[in-house]
Amino acid sequence: MIATVATVVAGSIAAAVVLMGVSYVWAPGGAAGFGIPDVPVEDRAFRSWSRVKGNRDIGTGLLLLVVLVGGPPQLLGAAMIVAAVMPACDAVTVARAGGPPAAAYGVHAATAAVMVAVGLVLLGA
Template sequence: MLSTIATVLAGLIGAGVILMGANAFRAPQAAAGFGIPNTPTEDPSFRAWLAVKAMRDIAAGILILIVLVGGTTHLLGWIMLASSVIPVGDAVIVLRSKGPKATAYGVHAATAAVMLVISVLLLIA
């Protein structure tokens, strides 16, 4: 039962990351919610970097879904554990950019914590 719940949560994380990436690719001003202050979404060079980030988000989400469908519960746990580094890095980036601590901790660090819990549940299942 725990592995089923953790697998569904991993799938939701994967789908969510794909949707976030697609939204940022489609509407770069959505990047303002990331937490970096004074995000210059009208600057063509910065928009290019946002597109790079968006495509990497989409690819990361697809990777999670591929492992969910074709891999084992244990492998999905390891992938989720490795992927949890991404929101930890995002939190550090927001904090180093003097962004809102609420976003760094409430969005990025909380996402990392959820992913770590999912990882543990998948690895012990």
Template structure:
């Protein structure tokens, strides 16, 4: 029971975090892009549209986690988090290949992937 509670708590924090990040990409795209590790100018052509797309997808990802939490689908939530770990791993690679700071590629995106895997493991073991 304690493992499930910890897994659910971490899942809720992951959901809230990605929803906030998504909202930031919609509301303050320049700041959000810099925080992601690859600065971008939303006033430059279609860049603003791509940043908005990323924001909406992040918000939707967080909502999927919330739906699975509310449904009490513990193992399904765990497997979803395993699959979704591709996102921060790819983000880390993208930031690294784009010459972004290692503190962001590893410290933010890499750490996010690690927390997601630990959370998934807790849920799958419960």
């Protein structure tokens, strides 16, 4: 039962990551919500980096969805734990840029923690 809940949470995270990635590629000005303060959303270089982040998110989310559909729960668990490195690094990036703690810890670090917890449950499935 708990593995089923963990699988649903993993799928939801993967789908959300794809959708966030699409939003960063489609409308990079909205990426200011990432948590880095004083982002010049009209700046061409920023918009390019926003698209890079979006592409990374799309690829990561799709990879997790492929593993969810085609692999055993243990493989999905391992993939979730490894993929948690990205939001953990995002938390550090936002914190070091002087971004709001709510974004650094409440969004990015919390996402990483949930991904690791879900991964550990699936590893034990």
